[in-house]
Amino acid sequence: MTPPPTPPVPGPGAATSLLTDQYELTMLQGALASGAAGHRSVFEMFARRLPEGRRYGIVAGVGRFLADLERFRFDQAELDFLADRRIVNDVTLDWLAGYRFSGDVWGYAEGEAYFPGSPILVVEASFAEAVLLETLALSVYNHDSAIASAASRMVLAADGRPLIEMGSRRTHERSAVAAARAAYIAGFATTSNLEAGRSYGVPTAGTSAHSFTLLHDSERHAFASQLGSLGTGTTLLVDTYDTLRAVRTAVELAGPELGAVRIDSGDLAAMAKEVRNLLDGLGAHQTRIVVTGDLDEFSIAALAVAPVDGYGVGTALVTGSGAPTASLVYKLVARSDGDDPRLRPVAKRSVGKPSRGGRKWALRRRSAEGLALAEVVTTQEPVPGPHDRPLLRRLVAGGEVVAHEPVQAARERHARTLAELPPTALRLSRGEPDLPTCFE
Amino acid sequence: MTPPPTPPVPGPGAATSLLTDQYELTMLQGALASGAAGHRSVFEMFARRLPEGRRYGIVAGVGRFLADLERFRFDQAELDFLADRRIVNDVTLDWLAGYRFSGDVWGYAEGEAYFPGSPILVVEASFAEAVLLETLALSVYNHDSAIASAASRMVLAADGRPLIEMGSRRTHERSAVAAARAAYIAGFATTSNLEAGRSYGVPTAGTSAHSFTLLHDSERHAFASQLGSLGTGTTLLVDTYDTLRAVRTAVELAGPELGAVRIDSGDLAAMAKEVRNLLDGLGAHQTRIVVTGDLDEFSIAALAVAPVDGYGVGTALVTGSGAPTASLVYKLVARSDGDDPRLRPVAKRSVGKPSRGGRKWALRRRSAEGLALAEVVTTQEPVPGPHDRPLLRRLVAGGEVVAHEPVQAARERHARTLAELPPTALRLSRGEPDLPTCFE
Numbered sequence: 001m002t003p004p005p006t007p008p009v010p011g012p013g014a015a016t017s018l019l020t021d022q023y024e025l026t027m028l029q030g031a032l033a034s035g036a037a038g039h040r041s042v043f044e045m046f047a048r049r050l051p052e053g054r055r056y057g058i059v060a061g062v063g064r065f066l067a068d069l070e071r072f073r074f075d076q077a078e079l080d081f082l083a084d085r086r087i088v089n090d091v092t093l094d095w096l097a098g099y100r101f102s103g104d105v106w107g108y109a110e111g112e113a114y115f116p117g118s119p120i121l122v123v124e125a126s127f128a129e130a131v132l133l134e135t136l137a138l139s140v141y142n143h144d145s146a147i148a149s150a151a152s153r154m155v156l157a158a159d160g161r162p163l164i165e166m167g168s169r170r171t172h173e174r175s176a177v178a179a180a181r182a183a184y185i186a187g188f189a190t191t192s193n194l195e196a197g198r199s200y201g202v203p204t205a206g207t208s209a210h211s212f213t214l215l216h217d218s219e220r221h222a223f224a225s226q227l228g229s230l231g232t233g234t235t236l237l238v239d240t241y242d243t244l245r246a247v248r249t250a251v252e253l254a255g256p257e258l259g260a261v262r263i264d265s266g267d268l269a270a271m272a273k274e275v276r277n278l279l280d281g282l283g284a285h286q287t288r289i290v291v292t293g294d295l296d297e298f299s300i301a302a303l304a305v306a307p308v309d310g311y312g313v314g315t316a317l318v319t320g321s322g323a324p325t326a327s328l329v330y331k332l333v334a335r336s337d338g339d340d341p342r343l344r345p346v347a348k349r350s351v352g353k354p355s356r357g358g359r360k361w362a363l364r365r366r367s368a369e370g371l372a373l374a375e376v377v378t379t380q381e382p383v384p385g386p387h388d389r390p391l392l393r394r395l396v397a398g399g400e401v402v403a404h405e406p407v408q409a410a411r412e413r414h415a416r417t418l419a420e421l422p423p424t425a426l427r428l429s430r431g432e433p434d435l436p437t438c439f440e
Numbered sequence: 441m442t443p444p445p446t447p448p449v450p451g452p453g454a455a456t457s458l459l460t461d462q463y464e465l466t467m468l469q470g471a472l473a474s475g476a477a478g479h480r481s482v483f484e485m486f487a488r489r490l491p492e493g494r495r496y497g498i499v500a501g502v503g504r505f506l507a508d509l510e511r512f513r514f515d516q517a518e519l520d521f522l523a524d525r526r527i528v529n530d531v532t533l534d535w536l537a538g539y540r541f542s543g544d545v546w547g548y549a550e551g552e553a554y555f556p557g558s559p560i561l562v563v564e565a566s567f568a569e570a571v572l573l574e575t576l577a578l579s580v581y582n583h584d585s586a587i588a589s590a591a592s593r594m595v596l597a598a599d600g601r602p603l604i605e606m607g608s609r610r611t612h613e614r615s616a617v618a619a620a621r622a623a624y625i626a627g628f629a630t631t632s633n634l635e636a637g638r639s640y641g642v643p644t645a646g647t648s649a650h651s652f653t654l655l656h657d658s659e660r661h662a663f664a665s666q667l668g669s670l671g672t673g674t675t676l677l678v679d680t681y682d683t684l685r686a687v688r689t690a691v692e693l694a695g696p697e698l699g700a701v702r703i704d705s706g707d708l709a710a711m712a713k714e715v716r717n718l719l720d721g722l723g724a725h726q727t728r729i730v731v732t733g734d735l736d737e738f739s740i741a742a743l744a745v746a747p748v749d750g751y752g753v754g755t756a757l758v759t760g761s762g763a764p765t766a767s768l769v770y771k772l773v774a775r776s777d778g779d780d781p782r783l784r785p786v787a788k789r790s791v792g793k794p795s796r797g798g799r800k801w802a803l804r805r806r807s808a809e810g811l812a813l814a815e816v817v818t819t820q821e822p823v824p825g826p827h828d829r830p831l832l833r834r835l836v837a838g839g840e841v842v843a844h845e846p847v848q849a850a851r852e853r854h855a856r857t858l859a860e861l862p863p864t865a866l867r868l869s870r871g872e873p874d875l876p877t878c879f880e
Contacts, residue, residue: 019613021606021632022646026670030648034665036655043651068613081638089669127655134649135632138609139616166461169578170765172615173459173508176579192461192575198521206462208470209574211483211772214786215476215567225474229529230466240788319764325610325755332651346654348680 015075016068017096020135022087028128029092037095037128040336042343042359045107045121045141047114051149051323053430056421058152058414059120060182061144062110065137066401072136074099095128103129105396108362110405111148111185111414112391113421115375117437119360120145120328122392127335134330142328143175146320147182150297152414153321154313155187156426157301162189162310164205166292167318179318185410188317189310200407210264213240220249233259235290238275239266247275251282260288260309268293269306276307296321297428334359345379356439362391364420364435372420375437382440455515456508457536460575462527468568469532477535477568480776482783482799485547485561485581487554491589491763493870496861498592498854499560500622501584502550505577506841512576514539535568543569545836548802550845551588551625551854552831553861555815557877559800560768562832567775574770582768583615586760587622590737592854593761594753595627596866597741602629602750604645606732607758619758625850628757629750640847650704653680660689673699675730678715679706687715691722700728700749708733709746716747736761737868774799785819796879802831804860804875812860815877822880 031037050057074082074096082088082096103125114120121137123130154163165183168176168191180196190205191197197204208226216222223236223246232254238246238261250258261279263271268291279287291303292312300311320326334343334357345357358379365374366387375391376382384390395403418425425434471477490497514522514536522528522536543565554560561577563570594603605623608616608631620636630645631637637644648666656662663676663686672694678686678701690698701719703711708731719727731743732752740751760766774783774797785797798819805814806827815831816822824830835843858865865874 016613018635018638019608019616020634021608022634022637022644023632023648024646025634026646027648027652030652030662030666030669031655033669034656034661036665039655041655078638081634085637085644087634087637087644127651131651134651135609136613139611139613142610143612143615168459168461169575169770170582171579172583172612172618173456173576173579174614175583175612176459178612192463194460194462194465194521194527195458197462197525198458198518204462204525204527206464206466208463208467210788211567211571211574212467212470214772214788215471215479215481215775216474217777221474222470225476226470229470229473242789315765315767324759324764327755330609332654335655337657348650348654349682 013071015073015078016071016136017074017078017132018081019139020132024132024134025082025088025092027131028095029088031127032091032095036338038126039338040341040343041125041127041130041332042334043123043130043134043330044119044333044360045137045328045330046117046119047326047328049116049327050433051327054149054323055425055427055431055434056113056115057145057326058148058186059108059112059114059141059145060110060148060185060410061140062107062395063405063407063410064144064178064181065140066395066404068136068140069101069133069396070401072101072133099129099132100399101125101129101133101396102399103396104394104398106392107395108391109393109413110410111417113417115433115435115437117356117377117439118375119362119377119392122360124359138328138330142326144178144182145326145328146323147179147317148186149326150321150323151183151186151188151317152418153297153428154300154317156418157297157428158311159304161308163187164189164290164310164312165191165193165317166312167314168193170315171318176318181407183317185407186414187411202407207235208237210237210240213237219246220253223250223253227254232257235260235262237262237264239263243271244274244278247278248282251279251284251287256282256284256286258284258287260290262290262292262312264293269303272303272306272308301428333357364389364391366420370420371422372435375435376440377437378440453511455513455518456511456576457514457518457572458521459579460572464572464574465522465528465532467571468535469528471567472531472535476778478566479778480781480783481565481567481570481772482774483563483570483574483770484559484773484800485577485768485770486557486559487766487768489556489767490873491767494589494763495865495867495871495874496553496555497585497766498588498626499548499552499554499581499585500550500588500625500850501580501618502547502835503845503847503850504584504618504621505580506835506844508576508580509541509573509836510841512541512573539569539572540839541565541569541573541836542839543836544834544838546832547835548831549833549853550850551857553857555873555875555877557796557817557879558815559802559817559832562800564799578768578770582766584618584622585766585768586763587619587757588626589766590761590763591623591626591628591757592858593737593868594740594757596858597737597868598751599744601748603627604629604730604750604752605631605633605757606752607754608633610755611758616758621847623757625847626854627851642847647675648677650677650680653677659686660693663690663693667694672697675700675702677702677704679703683711684714684718687718688722691719691724691727696722696724696726698724698727700730702730702732702752704733709743712743712746712748741868773797804829804831806860810860811862812875815875816880817877818880
């Protein structure tokens with residue numbers, strides 16, 4: 001037997017600095033050599049476009065990024081790896097050993113809507129300090145915002161009915177935790193993921209799978225065991241053999257206080273109707289019907305007229321419903337000249353990937369009634385009109401994180417933000433971004 | 441300022457047991473109450489189908505799952521969370537406190553091809569022990585196999601030219617590490633991800649981004665700094681302003697020993713041809729051309745006739761090129777009856793989601809020439825023909841992991857496995873699975 005591979009187990013407060021592309025470090029080395037490493041620089045994160053057909057995006061990952069930033073340092077283990085593999089030279093290693101981010105960061109708050117060109121993160125620091133954050137910032141925001149953006153549409157489609165996030169098994173085990181968090185911010189009621197419950201306080205849910213029924217000699221025995229152990233308020237999974245027969249058995253055993261039944265296969269709309277009629281006929285008027293099984297925002301919307309009380313969503317949620325990444329980029333938009341401390345705009349001229357130079361501000365222009373009208377992005381600090389809402393808030397001041405908040409705050413912000421978007425935002429159909437982005 | 445959220449920082453050798461759906465634990469509670477928890481059970485992981493149009497899948501995640509399994513236990517922190525949130529009762533908490541997996545696991549080796557119905561993981565243990573592993577096993581295998589399956593096709597498309605994995609920024613920061621590992625197993629040459637270098641020994645690569653050029657007062661100054669710091673063997677990014685002018689500057693500064701130039705935008709095929717002609721005209725015959733920018737297996741194949749020496753792949757790799765999850769499921773297929781220790785097949789009868797009951801074995805039927813002919817899946821231990829290759833190997837014996845191996849071994853297995861598949865497997869076009877799955 002060969003020896004076990006080095007287990008990739010992060011230590012307590014493990015450094016996050018190697019969750020990074022190598023070129024961030026080789027650029028640092030080059031900049032230290034050229035003397036440009038200390039040039040004051042502004043990097044911005046933004047999306048050139050939304051995923052095809054989407055009308056808005058939801059910013060998520062802010063809290064996770066800030067927590068990761070506080071652990072972004074090069075301890076001996078990281079330095080040893082870089083030295084052993086000769087990834088950077090000794091000058092660079094010395095610099096990294098003392099690295100702590102000391103710059104300033106502004107950004108859209110978590111749960112906020114964004115549009116093409118919205119400067120959702122603005123990092124001002126020396127080039128050296130700011131470039132190192134590129135990969136990690138993008139990883140966190142691209143993943144979490146993709147999930148939250150998809151989740152937000154599912155919540156709209158569900159129109160007040162609760163959604164259970166249950167996609168953990170369809171994505172990387174740590175992405176699953178972040179996905180549950182992002183879904184909760186965007187309005188999901190609960191998650192199946194226990195670590196999301198522990199790490200972020202997301203409410204958790206879950207009762208049983210088909211294997212529990214198959215384990216017992218009869219469905220009746222399985223149901224009785226579950227009811228005895230979890231109480232009559234539990235959710236019984238009724239589609240292992242014959243759904244209607246299972247519903248009868250369930251009510252027979254639990255009485256009309258049975259909490260819910262779950263249907264995971266077949267024609268969910270038709271079956272929900274049959275099950276509702278049967279439950280009502282048995283006097284179980286309060287027993288809820290939860291449906292699961294490859295749901296996305298469109299199939300949820302299609303079930304609007306079905307007698308369904310809740311939806312469980314898995315694969316489509318954790319894969320961003322067709323858009324598993326948010327296409328956010330992190331670009332140098334301004335820098336000083338070394339001797340001259342004033343920032344001047346920079347932008348590359350590549351074909352098809354234009355960038356807009358200059359440091360940005362943003363506000364949401366709103367009508368007197370509070371309806372969002374436009375995303376206004378400026379290269380000078382704007383004077384907000386009486387109904388405008390500035391979108392950048394300070395996240396990090398002189399290297400210190402100043403914007404920790406519980407996920408509940410982001411969840412409430414998401415609800416408020418959606419409420420001010422024009423009605424077109426509520427459409428699931430493919431369309432253009434819901435607000436125009438005006439560069440002023 | 442509100443207090444910081446509980447930081448989700450795993451401790452040293454942190455327990456992986458909460459990376460799990462709640463219902464695995466509530467089923468355990470129900471089974472402990474009903475007396476069925478100890479019933480000997482077999483769960484299997486398999487795909488009902490491959491992603492649309494794919495001809496084979498690649499198993500990945502085996503090594504990661506085995507490492508996670510060794511840390512799958514309920515320490516005081518996990519028990520406290522479950523107790524505080526009243527997720528399970530005291531009897532269940534007591535059982536969990538003493539939990540260590542003590543069963544047996546067989547599986548396809550990492551890097552192996554799989555087809556619909558291939559039993560890529562077979563877990564035999566008490567119901568209680570085996571059901572707890574469901575979510576984590578699926579998370580790891582579904583993610584890693586999706587990435588490896590996409591990567592394998594890209595490697596075929598590149599036809600011997602090296603591929604650099606550079607998708608970290610487009611996926612969750614920890615998925616990125618696993619994606620780099622999976623891509624390497626499937627034949628990628630290098631990754632940009634430093635943590636994948638440290639954790640798994642994947643070779644890393646990376647030099648500079650557009651921001652490095654924009655940081656300096658001229659492209660010439662940026663190139664000179666990079667060459668001075670990283671040596672003439674480095675890769676210069678030439679498309680920040682005017683690609684051909686940049687190539688001239690690059691060779692002027694580095695001489696014909698310049699390692700490579702990278703083109704990240706525009707018409708890559710046309711530009712590569714122009715750049716090759718220019719490099720050759722300047723005497724830089726050995727300078728390689730690396731192209732990047734939203735490549736997938738199809739655009740890689742389309743560049744086959746272009747003078748390209750290597751490809752960098754990001755988004756399409758980490759999102760599984762349209763199939764970000766592998767659709768693997770984990771199903772109870774057999775169990776004992778309690779008093780009778782013999783395993784008997786079980787299967788649910790849900791509409792559209794059939795399962796095949798009974799514990800499975802698998803072998804790859806091959807011709808005398810070693811060409812794969814069929815995936816043979818049996819419910820009795822098969823007697824392999826002279827050219828058949830058994831596919832299940834022991835991974836865990838009596839709770840002890842017995843199949844640790846370095847990723848290099850999986851990488852070599854992937855290459856061998858692909859070599860025995862029929863030529864249709866090499867087609868990128870949409871089609872049916874490359875081998876028929878025969879249930880015997």
